[in-house]
Amino acid sequence: MSTDAVTMDKIVSLSKRRGFVFPSSEIYGGLGSSYDYGHYGVLLKDNVKARWLEAMVRERDDIVALDSSIILHPRVWEASGHVSGFSDPLVDCRTCKQRFRADHLADPEHEEMRCGKRPSKRPGETPDCDLTEPRQFNLMFQTRVGALEETGVDVYLRPETAQGIFINFKNVAQIARRKPPFGIAQVGKAFRNEITPGNFIFRTLEFEQMEMEYFVPPDEAEEWYRYWVDERYRWHLRYGVRESHLRVRPHEADELSHYSSGTSDIEYLFPIGWSELEGIANRGAFDLTQHTEASGTKLEWVDAGTGERFLPHVIEPALGVNRSMLTFMVDAYDEEVVGERERTVLRLHPQLAPVKAAVLPLIGKDTAMVEKARALYEELRRHVSVEYDDNGAIGRRYRRQDEIGTPFGLTIDEQTLEDDTITVRDRDSLEQERISIGGARTKVAELLADDWKTPKAS
Numbered sequence: 001m002s003t004d005a006v007t008m009d010k011i012v013s014l015s016k017r018r019g020f021v022f023p024s025s026e027i028y029g030g031l032g033s034s035y036d037y038g039h040y041g042v043l044l045k046d047n048v049k050a051r052w053l054e055a056m057v058r059e060r061d062d063i064v065a066l067d068s069s070i071i072l073h074p075r076v077w078e079a080s081g082h083v084s085g086f087s088d089p090l091v092d093c094r095t096c097k098q099r100f101r102a103d104h105l106a107d108p109e110h111e112e113m114r115c116g117k118r119p120s121k122r123p124g125e126t127p128d129c130d131l132t133e134p135r136q137f138n139l140m141f142q143t144r145v146g147a148l149e150e151t152g153v154d155v156y157l158r159p160e161t162a163q164g165i166f167i168n169f170k171n172v173a174q175i176a177r178r179k180p181p182f183g184i185a186q187v188g189k190a191f192r193n194e195i196t197p198g199n200f201i202f203r204t205l206e207f208e209q210m211e212m213e214y215f216v217p218p219d220e221a222e223e224w225y226r227y228w229v230d231e232r233y234r235w236h237l238r239y240g241v242r243e244s245h246l247r248v249r250p251h252e253a254d255e256l257s258h259y260s261s262g263t264s265d266i267e268y269l270f271p272i273g274w275s276e277l278e279g280i281a282n283r284g285a286f287d288l289t290q291h292t293e294a295s296g297t298k299l300e301w302v303d304a305g306t307g308e309r310f311l312p313h314v315i316e317p318a319l320g321v322n323r324s325m326l327t328f329m330v331d332a333y334d335e336e337v338v339g340e341r342e343r344t345v346l347r348l349h350p351q352l353a354p355v356k357a358a359v360l361p362l363i364g365k366d367t368a369m370v371e372k373a374r375a376l377y378e379e380l381r382r383h384v385s386v387e388y389d390d391n392g393a394i395g396r397r398y399r400r401q402d403e404i405g406t407p408f409g410l411t412i413d414e415q416t417l418e419d420d421t422i423t424v425r426d427r428d429s430l431e432q433e434r435i436s437i438g439g440a441r442t443k444v445a446e447l448l449a450d451d452w453k454t455p456k457a458s
């Protein structure tokens with residue numbers, strides 16, 4: 001029997017217990033909204049990025065990759081509108097000394113917002129709350145480039161990866177010899193001085209983004225916008241997110257950025273409620289126009305043969321790696337009672353799972369079993385991410401693998417010593433199949449390539 005008993009606390013605790021995510025700077029008391037990723041967190045995050053890049057670049061002919069700098073010329077952020085407009089309205093409470101997003105105060109979606117007093121209240125709820133008027137607070141981190149204070153230049157850590165793509169439009173369009181519609185995809189760190197409480201890795205000061213700018217002829221923009229909303233929605237489903245927990249929410253007219261003629265959020269039903277997972281925006285010609293005007297370089301598409309030229313419009317799907325990883329973990333988290341035992345299992349899509357198979361000698365102290373298991377492990381590790389474990393009771397070893405989401409357990413037992421067969425244990429159904437040890441590599445490859453659907457109830 002399994003229940004959808006997931007809470008953010010359970011995810012935080014599993015993440016720490018199994019080494020996915022640790023609070024940052026913990027030995028110094030921690031730093032709010034910052035996290036460090038442990039071994040399995042790194043592997044899971046890498047798999048999320050790999051699946052995104054596969055869908056965006058490897059499986060397509062019309063999108064190329066880019067890796068631009070984190071620190072760009074400061075004028076980029078003036079032209080993009082971030083210096084003047086990338087800000088949140090904040091209020092301070094003179095009583096509890098905390099800071100809140102003014103636009104979240106009355107928003108039922110942000111029920112969880114609490115002040116620093118005990119018992120904690122919703123800011124503004126009691127006469128004790130002494131809130132200031134809202135002030136605009138820029139989210140960009142500033143730093144200085146240059147050895148000398150006098151000659152140094154103020155620069156910003158990028159708050160999104162997208163601008164690095166726009167300013168490279170000409171380079172890429174010319175060298176890749178692409179004609180719109182075509183896209184440029186980038187994965188990289190972004191930094192935002194977020195004030196609101198983080199909800200674990202949902203919102204952090206630094207995070208990774210996977211953004212793609214798709215340049216299209218202006219009269220095709222609406223059609224491509226709808227295409228990308230649909231395409232991105234299906235990507236989350238492809239990797240196992242339950243349809244009952246995913247929805248597309250088009251922005252209301254008053255929510256739209258001034259340059260956008262259409263934006264939709266793909267939202268996930270997190271334990272904190274429906275929240276943005278990914279945004280898809282129809283940005284029109286805003287970015288290329290701004291950078292053309294500010295830099296003096298014409299960022300338009302020109303056909304070298306016919307001389308045809310136009311300013312493309314841009315469709316942008318933008319997804320946070322960390323938020324996507326959190327979604328996959330929340331959606332995969334399950335608890336069930338099997339026989340008399342309770343187990344926690346991360347039912348991750350096998351292609352996302354940090355470890356694909358665990359190689360386990362049934363009796364860790366049996367030299368013959370260990371020898372066979374080590375040989376199998378050495379063979380498999382050359383092809384996929386596998387783990388060897390001979391430490392402790394087999395039940396405990398299985399439970400550890402269940403918690404990190406390893407889809408297959410390969411167990412070497414007494415019978416292996418007689419006939420060279422092993423068991424393959426399925427993480428979700430707990431069914432065991434006997435196969436020959438020589439066929440293990442092919443079996444794992446086949447299992448990984450199979451279609452997969454979450455066994456979790458919707």
Ligand code: ATP
Pocket residue numbers: 160192194201202203204205206207209276277278279318319320321322323324
């Ligand atoms: P939000 O409304 O949650 O602040 P946003 O609309 O400002 O997000 P975008 O600028 O559209 O976000 O960024 C694209 C994606 O980057 C978001 O959908 C989210 O997945 C991710 N993201 C944005 N800010 C953060 C953050 N502080 N921490 C983690 N991920 C983030």
